[in-house]
Amino acid sequence: MNNIRLETERLIVRPHGMDDFKAYFEYVMDPDLQAKLGLNGVSDEASARETFCWLMDHCIFLALVRKADGKAIGHIALHPPYDRLMENAAFKGRNGYSLSFAIAREQQRKGLMREALQALIQELFEHQGIEFLDAEAEPANPASNALQEKLGFALWGRDRFDDVELLIRVLTKERWQATKKALW
Numbered sequence: 001m002n003n004i005r006l007e008t009e010r011l012i013v014r015p016h017g018m019d020d021f022k023a024y025f026e027y028v029m030d031p032d033l034q035a036k037l038g039l040n041g042v043s044d045e046a047s048a049r050e051t052f053c054w055l056m057d058h059c060i061f062l063a064l065v066r067k068a069d070g071k072a073i074g075h076i077a078l079h080p081p082y083d084r085l086m087e088n089a090a091f092k093g094r095n096g097y098s099l100s101f102a103i104a105r106e107q108q109r110k111g112l113m114r115e116a117l118q119a120l121i122q123e124l125f126e127h128q129g130i131e132f133l134d135a136e137a138e139p140a141n142p143a144s145n146a147l148q149e150k151l152g153f154a155l156w157g158r159d160r161f162d163d164v165e166l167l168i169r170v171l172t173k174e175r176w177q178a179t180k181k182a183l184w
Helices: 018-028 031-037 045-058 083-087 112-127 142-150 173-183
Strands: 011-015 060-066 072-079 096-103 132-137 154-161 164-172
Touching (some): 011 112, 018 072, 060 112, 112 173
Antiparallel strands (some): 154 164
């Protein structure tokens, strides 16, 4: 699965490498983005490098690279599914991932993340044997919540993590197949 490489109209989605750290550091140090990602502990190059390396070692960590100049401008990470979902009978024994994503502030509102996520979701459901995806966002992150809804994710529940309220949304393969033409 770490060999995912996708091309969209404007992007290449591929595994992050250490050569991408400088670009990652540039966009992840934005305080607004850090707040949305819960990266308040990332305060300098050393802590950003530690987070970057942890993501490379512990999940599928994909770079969003502009075709125009080859620069990494964001990322998508695929983590083990949300714990409470796996306790639910509807998801027990099913293959899934928890999805997180971020894009540089100056690249936001251009449809780039949606473009990348659509390609990745299609790849995961059609070719990688994935049966569901979950994604979490704080209620105060309207862009992430709206994007999840545009992609067909349905609200599953709410939870608290370190005193932060999260909305948990799920997209099953079945829902994706039923809604992709209408929503995408």
